[in-house]
Amino acid sequence: MSSKQSDNRNRVTAVCIYALFCCACLIFGYVESVIPTTLIAPGVKLGLSNSVAILLLINKDIKGAFAVNTARILLSALLFGSPFSLLFSLTAGVISIIVSALSFKIKALSPIGVSIIGAVTHNIVQIIIACFVVSLGCVYYLPILVVSGVVTGGAIGFLAMLLFEKLKKIL
Amino acid sequence: MKKLKKADIILAMCLIIAAFALFITFYLFKTSGKKVIVRQNNKTVYSGLLSNDNQINLKHNTVVIKDNKAYMKCADCKNQICVKTGKISKSGETVVCLPNKVIIEIE
Numbered sequence: 001m002s003s004k005q006s007d008n009r010n011r012v013t014a015v016c017i018y019a020l021f022c023c024a025c026l027i028f029g030y031v032e033s034v035i036p037t038t039l040i041a042p043g044v045k046l047g048l049s050n051s052v053a054i055l056l057l058i059n060k061d062i063k064g065a066f067a068v069n070t071a072r073i074l075l076s077a078l079l080f081g082s083p084f085s086l087l088f089s090l091t092a093g094v095i096s097i098i099v100s101a102l103s104f105k106i107k108a109l110s111p112i113g114v115s116i117i118g119a120v121t122h123n124i125v126q127i128i129i130a131c132f133v134v135s136l137g138c139v140y141y142l143p144i145l146v147v148s149g150v151v152t153g154g155a156i157g158f159l160a161m162l163l164f165e166k167l168k169k170i171l
Numbered sequence: 172m173k174k175l176k177k178a179d180i181i182l183a184m185c186l187i188i189a190a191f192a193l194f195i196t197f198y199l200f201k202t203s204g205k206k207v208i209v210r211q212n213n214k215t216v217y218s219g220l221l222s223n224d225n226q227i228n229l230k231h232n233t234v235v236i237k238d239n240k241a242y243m244k245c246a247d248c249k250n251q252i253c254v255k256t257g258k259i260s261k262s263g264e265t266v267v268c269l270p271n272k273v274i275i276e277i278e
Binding site for chain 1: 174175176177178179182183186187189190191193194197210250252255263264265267269274276
């Protein structure tokens with residue numbers, strides 16, 4: 001096989017894997033909506049889709065992580081959301097993936113720490129938007145959302161590491 | 172496999188301590204509010220004293236002010252988060268019903 005052909009084949013494989021990850025994220029989104037974590041406080045959720053982003057970041061695929069994350073946010077807003085929810089999830093998603101990608105450069109942190117940073121950033125950004133759009137009173141949810149970000153971020157980071165061990169052959 | 176590192180634990184501890192510090196500051200600075208404001212689509216639909224018992228019927232929600240406390244009695248939305256939020260009385264507290272864009276605020 002010529003090198004051009006094998007290059008094309010790699011690209012097709014990459015596109016397929018990203019598409020699979022997007023689908024997985026959409027299903028994660030549904031699974032999360034079934035688990036009533038929002039009873040603790042509005043905005044508390046597991047962030048299962050974040051495991052895919054962290055998984056791709058562990059694999060040093062920053063572009064892929066960014067692409068899959070943005071695509072799944074747009075798709076889930078089209079399928080289940082509204083322009084209003086897109087405003088929340090898109091800004092928070094984009095900012096948190098940028099911060100996660102940057103914090104991967106810190107050698108002292110494992111993927112668990114990176115995931116915690118990503119989750120907490122996501123929650124803080126959502127609170128800031130809610131302060132602008134809804135009311136300043138939303139700032140009172142900040143402490144509980146930071147704690148929930150630490151807990152869920154840690155768990156998701158651990159999950160992403162396990163997934164990476166299983167999936168590194170195909171990535 | 173890269174396992175949990177010391178820096179991760181320090182990071183998590185710092186964040187949790189910061190959250191508790193925030194929580195305590197918020198709690199200390201909360202004072203009993205005097206005024207209730209109900210807003211729908213960013214327009215004030217009701218504004219009155221917390222000591223005035225009242226019931227405000229909106230299109231999708233019912234707000235009740237009783238015994239110096241305000242709460243969302245019922246809402247027709249799916250998630251019912253606003254109803255489950257319970258009663259509020261301190262300044263800065265809010266009950267938010269996002270699907271219907273209704274906010275109860277204490278000032």
